[in-house]
Amino acid sequence: MVNAATDAKSTISPLAWALLILLGLLWGGSFFFARVAVQHVPPLTLALSRFVIAAVALHVYLRGRDGFYDTLRRRAGAFLLLGLLNNAIPHSFIFIGQTHIGAGLASILNATTPVWTVLIAHGLTKDEKLTPRKFAGVVLGLLGAVLLFSPHLGAGADAPLWALALPLLAAVSYGFAAIFSKRFRGVDPTAIAAGQLTASTLIMAPVALIVDQPWSLALPPPGALAAMLALALVSTAFAYILFFRIIGLAGATNASLVTLLVPPSAILLGIVFLGERLEIIEWAGMAVIATGLVVLDGRLALLMRRRLLHN
Template sequence: MSLRNWALLVFLGAIWGGSFFFARIAVAEITPLALVMFRVGIAAAVLQLWLAWRGPSFRLAFPMAGSFFALAILNNVIPFSLIFTGQTEIGAGLASVLNATTPFWTVILANMLTADEKLTWTKFAGIGLGIAGTAVMIGPGLLAGLGGPIWAKLALVGAAVSYALAFIFARRFKKVPAPIVATGQLTASTVIMIPLVLIIHGPHGLFEASLDVWAAVFALAVLATAFAYIIYFHILASAGATNTSLVTLIVPASAILLGTVFLSERLESSEIVGVGLIALGLVTIDGRIFRRR
C-alpha cells in the first residue's frame, strides 16, 4: 500500500475514532434502528447536495442500483443496527475491540472469495498484533465491560463479519468515483431504513431527543459517515479490501489520542503500549521495512 493511502487510512481512523463515542451518546435517547435511519438519511442528503453542487452526476449510479442496495445492507443497515443495538448493553471500549476484529474476518473471507488478496503470515501476524494492541490499550475499561450479555457481544462480531463482506463486495465499484459510491450506498440505505423504522416504531416520538443528542447524531452523520465514506471508497479502490479494513485497528487508538490532545486526558502506560502494538502490527502488514532488510 502506498504512503498516500496509509496517510488517508490514518486520517479515516481519526475521523471514525469519535463514532463510538457519538453513538453511545445517541442511543441513550434514540432507538438503534431510528439512529441508523437518521445517520444514513442525513449523510445521504449531505452527499446529494454535494454532488448537485460539485458533481459528478448521480445518474452514474443508476445502472448499478441493485448492487448499491446490496452494499447498503452489508455496509450500513446490518452493521450499524447491530453495533447500535449492542452498544445499549456494552461500553464503547469493548465495542471498539470487537469491531477491531474486522480485518481478521476480511483477510479470511478475502482468501476464500478473491484471487488477488490471499492470506499471508505477515498479514495474519500484523492483524493479531493490532487486535492485541487494541485490547491492551483499552485495559481496565475492557475488563469492566466484559460482563455484558453474550448477545450484545455477538452483535458486534456479526457487524465485523458484515463489514468484511462489504469490503469484498465493494471491490466491484473500483471504476466508479468514490463520491458516487458513497452517495449511492447511503441513499439506498435510507430507502431501506425509512419504511423499516416506520413499520417497527411508527412516527411517534422519532424526533424527541435533547440538543446534545442531536449534535451527536449530526456529527455521526456528516463527519463520520458522509465525509468519511468518500475517503473510505477512495482507499478501497486503490488499496483493496484487506488493507482498507485495517482502519478498524486505528479507530480505538485515534479515539484515545484525540482525547489526549483535545480534551487533556491523561495517556496511561497501557494505552502507550497498546498504540505501539497497533503500530507494530501495521508495519508488519505493510512489510516495507522487512523487504528492505
C-alpha cells in the same frame, strides 16, 4: 470501505498524514457520537437518521455530476446489497451493541474488520489466498478478540456477550462488503458512498418505522440531537469525502492505515467526555489486534527487510 488492490503509492506526504489523523478522529468520533445518541434514540432509528442525513449531504455535494443518477439507476441492485452489507447491518449491530458497551470497546472490536476480510477473501476469491504472513496476522487479530471477550465471560460481567458479539459481527459484514465492493471498480468513490447510503436509507426506513415507530418517541435532548447531526454530517458524509481525498493523495493502501487510528480516537473521546475506562486486558487485546493489523498490512516487514538488505 474501498478496495486497495490497485494502490501504487509507497510514501505519505505530511498533508496526507494530517488528513489521515483527522479521519481517524472523525471515524473514532462516530463511536463516541453513537454512544451519546443511543442513550436517547433507538438504535435502528439512529442508523436511519445517519443514512438519511449523510445521503442528502452527499447528493448535494455531487449535484448529479459525472452521470451519478444514471450510475445509481444502472447499479441499483448492487447498491442495495452494498448498502446492506456496508451500512445497514453493521451500523445497526454496532449501535445496538453500544446500548451496553462503550465507544472504545466497540471501536476495538470493529477494528478486526481486516482480519475477517482476509478470511472471507481466502474463501471467496481466487487471487487473495492466505499467505504465512496473512495467517499470522489473522491469528493475532483473533487472539486479540478473545482477550477482549475474556473479562465478560464470568457471572459478574458488566456487559452481555451479545453486546460484544454485535460489533464483531458488524466487522464480518464489513469484510463481505469489502469483497463485494470490487464490483464497483471504475465508479467514482464519492458516488459509491452516496449510492450505498441512499440504498441503506431505503433498507432501513421500513425496518425502523415498524420496529421503533419513531413518531411515538419523545424528542431527544439537544445533546443527543447534536450527536446525531455530527454522526451523519461529520463522521459519515464529510469523512467519506476526506477518505477519498486521502486516497487521491496517498493511495488506498496508505488510506487503510486509518484502521489503526480509529480505536485510539474513540477511546480518548470516551475517556475524556464519557468517563469510560478500559481494563488492562482490554488494552492488551487492542495491542494484539493492532499488531495483527500491522502484520496483515505487511509494509513494516517490507521496510525492515529492505533495511537489512541495505546494511
